[in-house]
Amino acid sequence: MANLSIGEGFIFTLLRLRNYVEPMGLLNDVASRGASGAKKIVGSRGSKPPRYSAAGLIAKGLRGESWPRVWRDVPLRSAYDVIIVGGGVHGLATAYYLATNHGITNVAVLDKAYLGSGGSGRNTAIVRSNYLTPEGVAFYDRSLALYNSMTDDLNINVMFSERGHLTLAHSDSALRTMHWRAEVNKLQNIDSSVIDPQQVKEIVPSLNVSSDAHHPIAGALYHPPGGIIRHDAVVWGYARGADHHGVEMHQKTEVLDIVCTGGEGPDGKGRGGKVTGVRTNRGDVSAPIVVNCTAGWATLISDMAGVRLPITTQPLQAAVTEPVKVFLPAVVVSGSLHVYVSQTDRGELVFGAAVDPFTNYNVRGSLDFTEGLAGHILELMPGVSKMRLLRQWAGLCDMTPDYSPVMGFTPVDGFLCDVGWGTYGFKAGPVAGEQMAECIATQRTPKLIEAFKLGRFEAGRLVGEKGAAAVGH
Numbered sequence: 206m207a208n209l210s211i212g213e214g215f216i217f218t219l220l221r222l223r224n225y226v227e228p229m230g231l232l233n234d235v236a237s238r239g240a241s242g243a244k245k246i247v248g249s250r251g252s253k254p255p256r257y258s259a260a261g262l263i264a265k266g267l268r269g270e271s272w273p274r275v276w277r278d279v280p281l282r283s284a285y286d287v288i289i290v291g292g293g294v295h296g297l298a299t300a301y302y303l304a305t306n307h308g309i310t311n312v313a314v315l316d317k318a319y320l321g322s323g324g325s326g327r328n329t330a331i332v333r334s335n336y337l338t339p340e341g342v343a344f345y346d347r348s349l350a351l352y353n354s355m356t357d358d359l360n361i362n363v364m365f366s367e368r369g370h371l372t373l374a375h376s377d378s379a380l381r382t383m384h385w386r387a388e389v390n391k392l393q394n395i396d397s398s399v400i401d402p403q404q405v406k407e408i409v410p411s412l413n414v415s416s417d418a419h420h421p422i423a424g425a426l427y428h429p430p431g432g433i434i435r436h437d438a439v440v441w442g443y444a445r446g447a448d449h450h451g452v453e454m455h456q457k458t459e460v461l462d463i464v465c466t467g468g469e470g471p472d473g474k475g476r477g478g479k480v481t482g483v484r485t486n487r488g489d490v491s492a493p494i495v496v497n498c499t500a501g502w503a504t505l506i507s508d509m510a511g512v513r514l515p516i517t518t519q520p521l522q523a524a525v526t527e528p529v530k531v532f533l534p535a536v537v538v539s540g541s542l543h544v545y546v547s548q549t550d551r552g553e554l555v556f557g558a559a560v561d562p563f564t565n566y567n568v569r570g571s572l573d574f575t576e577g578l579a580g581h582i583l584e585l586m587p588g589v590s591k592m593r594l595l596r597q598w599a600g601l602c603d604m605t606p607d608y609s610p611v612m613g614f615t616p617v618d619g620f621l622c623d624v625g626w627g628t629y630g631f632k633a634g635p636v637a638g639e640q641m642a643e644c645i646a647t648q649r650t651p652k653l654i655e656a657f658k659l660g661r662f663e664a665g666r667l668v669g670e671k672g673a674a675a676v677g678h
């Protein structure tokens with residue numbers, strides 16, 4: 206159900222009433238609640254959580270009922286088969302695919318705050334697969350495929366809008382990188398090509414393509430399958446789906462330490478060690494497998510297991526304007542000016558830039574960012590000079606030296622990582638979850654993530670994606 210605006214999504218839902226699936230959903234919902242009101246597990250491989258529908262909304266309104274909880278609130282138990290630290294899109298997708306693809310449901314997702322409170326609820330929701338390395342292209346392309354079927358898979362409208370993605374080049378060298386990317390993309394059947402300034406103008410009439418501009422546009426990499434998605438719907442969709450299959454989500458549950466045995470470091474941590482569980486602010490929980498899905502906090506968690514990661518944490522800021530009539534049909538990115546912009550279905554312009562140039566755990570916005578952003582955006586689109594910024598915010602990004610993630614096993618047995626997502630990890634959530642679940646279930650590294658193993662830094666086999674990922678999105 207790609208390409209739907211909010212209004213279209215609503216109409217689509219109404220059309221689906223012909224099939225009138227919601228009564229089944231309501232029945233499921235009632236049947237799945239015991240006398241205490243706590244939901245019993247109804248999930249099994251292949252089944253889906255009930256669909257939301259307009260009829261259900263009206264029926265509940267008339268009966269004065271509120272919606273049931275999206276996921277259960279259950280007591281934290283003392284042992285699980287798998288503990289996932291971090292309730293963002295990566296942790297939740299991993300839990301969801303563990304349950305749906307592999308039948309592993311004795312899983313707890315622990316988050317120190319609330320689900321989606323990290324980068325997953327703060328990003329600008331751009332998805333694309335036009336990366337620079339063959340490994341990156343194959344990986345992100347699989348994610349885009351999962352995003353395309355997500356509304357049906359999770360039974361929740363994630364509002365994927367496949368509106369096209371333009372990366373502008375302002376110099377000959379930038380244009381060379383665009384050609385390079387286009388060739389790598391085409392070899393892997395990705396719809397991606399270099400277009401000239403006039404074609405750019407045809408796609409986005411509001412862009413200033415004049416040769417008198419301070420940084421004239423020399424051309425662009427055009428990637429029609431790219432677009433934007435509703436990030437909170439994705440997070441809630443995965444949480445709801447995982448819950449349906451019996452996975453537990455525990456919010457306000459902070460991991461304070463990772464318990465290991467047999468390792469060469471202090472307290473049995475480090476190389477050669479084995480994970481036995483975690484220590485949390487709500488007590489100790491044992492598990493033979495602990496997965497680090499904490500993005501901006503990744504090194505703090507891996508340090509707890511005695512595993513050093515080549516990651517620095519840097520804030521990334523974004524901002525949004527008041528809503529105006531829709532005029533921006535594609536996502537526009539300028540690597541040279543370090544800005545990007547898209548327009549939401551509601552009409553707001555969403556802006557982003559590159560990470561702040563220092564390590565920090567602060568998520569406050571800065572005036573510096575707004576000034577730089579406004580200057581560059583006005584160079585590209587002088588027509589938006591009267592628009593007002595409504596708000597700005599920041600999130601934490603876990604930056605690796607080669608702009609590619611760190612995924613899979615570590616020198617500590619049972620401790621796995623799905624981190625290093627920098628400024629580009631939201632689009633990777635589905636495929637990362639799918640591949641990490643396979644890694645855990647089979648205890649083997651799937652081919653699609655082989656290149657992203659932690660060992661590549663020792664072996665000197667970096668997967669350089671800076672040319673396609675230096676601007677956050």
Ligand SMILES: Cc1cc2nc3c(=O)[nH]c(=O)nc-3n(C[C@H](O)[C@H](O)[C@H](O)COP(=O)(O)OP(=O)(O)OC[C@H]3O[C@@H](n4cnc5c(N)ncnc54)[C@H](O)[C@@H]3O)c2cc1C
Pocket residue numbers: 290291292293294295296315316317318319320321322323324325326327328329330331332458459460461498499500501502506521522523557598599600601602623626627628629630631632633677678
């Ligand atoms: C402003 C901004 C714009 C972005 N734009 C894009 C974009 O357009 N496209 C794109 O693909 N990516 C984008 N990103 C990057 C993307 O948001 C992240 O890479 C992605 O969301 C990471 O997801 P995650 O699930 O790995 O981590 P997160 O969503 O950050 O979740 C990590 C979770 O771990 C929890 N946690 C941390 N420490 C502990 C602990 N000790 N115990 C328990 N829980 C803990 C946190 O509370 C948090 O909820 C952007 C990021 C930002 C900040």
